[in-house]
Amino acid sequence: EAGVTQFPSHSVIEKGQTVTLRCDPISGHDNLYWYRRVMGKEIKFLLHFVKESKQDESGMPNNRFLAERTGGTYSTLKVQPAELEDSGVYFCASSQTGGASPLHFGNGTRLTVT
Amino acid sequence: AQSVTQLGSHVSVSEGALVLLRCNYSSSVPPYLFWYVQYPNQGLQLLLKYTTGATLVKGINGFEAEFKKSETSFHLTKPSAHMSDAAEYFCAVRGRTSGSRLTFGEGTQLTVNP
Numbered sequence: 001e002a003g004v005t006q007f008p009s010h011s012v013i014e015k016g017q018t019v020t021l022r023c024d025p026i027s028g029h030d031n032l033y034w035y036r037r038v039m040g041k042e043i044k045f046l047l048h049f050v051k052e053s054k055q056d057e058s059g060m061p062n063n064r065f066l067a068e069r070t071g072g073t074y075s076t077l078k079v080q081p082a083e084l085e086d087s088g089v090y091f092c093a094s095s096q097t098g099g100a101s102p103l104h105f106g107n108g109t110r111l112t113v114t
Numbered sequence: 115a116q117s118v119t120q121l122g123s124h125v126s127v128s129e130g131a132l133v134l135l136r137c138n139y140s141s142s143v144p145p146y147l148f149w150y151v152q153y154p155n156q157g158l159q160l161l162l163k164y165t166t167g168a169t170l171v172k173g174i175n176g177f178e179a180e181f182k183k184s185e186t187s188f189h190l191t192k193p194s195a196h197m198s199d200a201a202e203y204f205c206a207v208r209g210r211t212s213g214s215r216l217t218f219g220e221g222t223q224l225t226v227n228p
Contacts, residue, residue, distance in 0.1 A: 004157070033216070043158075043204065043218040055213055091158065099210055100146050100165040105158035 002026065004106035006092050012112045018080040021109045025074070025094030031055075032075050033095075033103060034067060038088040046090075049075060061086075082113045116141045116207045120219035128227050133177075133192040135222050137205030140186065145207040147188040148216070149179055153201045161203070164188065175199070200226045 005024040013019050025032045034046040046065070047057040051072035060067070064083070069075040079086050089110050093103035121136040139145065149161040162173025169181040175198075179190045188205060205219040 035218075042220040045215045045217070048213075048215065056215060059215075093158075093216075099208055099212070099214055100163070102148060102160045102163055103216055104160070105150070107155075107157035 004092055004094050004104050006090075006106035006109050008109060009107065010110045010112075012114065013082055014114055015084055016081045018078065019082055019111060021077045021079075021090055021092075021111070023075045023077070023092030023106060025092070026104055029094035029096055029104070030072070031095045031097065031101075031103075032069060033093045034075070034077055035091040035093065036088050037091065037108075038085075043091065046077075079111075082111075084113050087111055087113045116145055116209055116214075116217045118205050118207050118217055118219035120203075120205050120222050122222055123220060124223045124225070126225040126227060127195045129197055130194050133190070133195045133199065133224065135190040135203050135205075135224065137179075137188045137190065137219060138186055139188065139205075139207045141207060141209065143210060144181075144183055145209050145214075147179075147181060148206040148208070149173065149177070149188075149190050150204045150206060150218075151201050152204065152221075158204065161190070195224075195226045197226050197228065200224055 007022045032049040037043045045059040048055045049069045066078045089108040091108045093105045095101045095103045117140045119138045147164040150158040164181045172178045208216045
């Protein structure tokens with residue numbers, strides 16, 4: 001089966017610009033997650049979709065971040081306007097229903113804000 | 115809320131030596147436990163998981179981990195390190211209640227010396 005796909009793999013933007021990250025989950029996985037790793041720190045939860053609904057968005061840093069999952073398939077994460085501290089690797093993951101189901105991660109998008 | 119502590123941000127072993135990566139968790143009830151590995155320029159890959167039953171779980175690439183409730187630990191081991199094991203390893207926990215998020219430790223970078 002195809003894994004979780006993220007696009008782009010790298011993005012370099014200037015402070016104040018907008019960037020949109022995309023994630024295509026494994027087909028049939030209702031759960032989709034976004035995580036972020038800022039350099040040198042732990043991987044932190046951002047939000048969780050169940051199908052097209054936001055189950056938990058308590059990890060979103062601020063209102064400059066907007067995540068969508070229209071139709072319950074792929075998801076986008078938009079950062080507008082980007083700040084220097086937004087730099088890091090953004091991971092997307094998907095899973096089947098059930099807490100014991102492991103998360104399957106994409107390769108991540110490395111975002112650099114200059 | 116769950117938390118995870120990985121003892122040692124960097125571990126270095128010789129090829130052929132035992133690998134031991136430590137993980138302790140904090141949770142009101144035993145959670146689901148996972149180990150993920152990240153090879154350079156790749157995403158997170160599931161190594162193994164503990165959900166229920168046998169407390170010694172075997173994963174891919176010769177790794178195994180033992181869940182010890184009394185010690186709230188889930189240490190990862192491999193009897194004989196290989197050069198290809200060099201990567202970053204993450205311990206993660208997830209509560210057994212619906213909607214619980216996956217929480218990561220800070221990661222342990224494993225170096226294997228020839």
